[in-house]
Amino acid sequence: MRYLKTIIYVDNVEEVLDFYYQAFGLSAVELTESADYGELNTGQVTLGFASHPYAQAQFKQSYIRSQPKQPALGFELTMLCNNVSESYDKAVAAGAEPLMPPCSKNEHTQAYVRAIDGTLVALVS
Template identity: 90%
Template sequence: MQYLKTVIYVDNVEEVLDFYYQAFGLNATELTESADYGELNTGEVKLGFASHPFAQAQFKQSYIRAQPKQPALGFELAMRCKNVSESYDKAVNAGAEPLMPPCNKNEHTQAYVRAIDGTLIALVSECTR
């Protein structure tokens, strides 16, 4: 078995794809004609976004809709950055909610933001061992 992708359900797929490009430089590799599903180029594992109506049609009541103004759901995406401070500033300027500014944790630098769709995102540097 191989881990294939993570899909996050959002209000507006195109808007979220644009945010992830502006905030993190991730390019969209797919967007359906109906704009209810899109994917980003993140390397080997795909990061996809699907619309809430798509999820409701598929799963009925089997998922909890993330609300950007409510407490975050219990997961995060972690992104490795060359410069955490610059990445943090870029994400905040693109509309991310600042949660924890860059600080040293053990042997790396780390920061947290919340994306416009409500997803927690950790920005992490390479370890300095």
């Protein structure tokens, strides 16, 4: 068995794909004709996004819709960066909510932002 992909359910798949490109440089490799599912090129594990209506139809009562303005869900995405400060500034300029500016921790630099879909994103060196 191997870990294949992560899918995050969002309000607008196209908008989120564009945000992740603008903020983190991840380009889309797939977007369905109905725009209810898309994937980004991460180089390793697939990062996909699907619409809330798609998830609600699939999972019915087992699905709780995330809300970007509510507290974040209990997970984060971690992006390895060459320059955390530049990556942080770029993400914020693209619309990410700044949560923790770049700081040194042990031998690494890290920062946190919240993507427009509400996902916590760690930027680390």
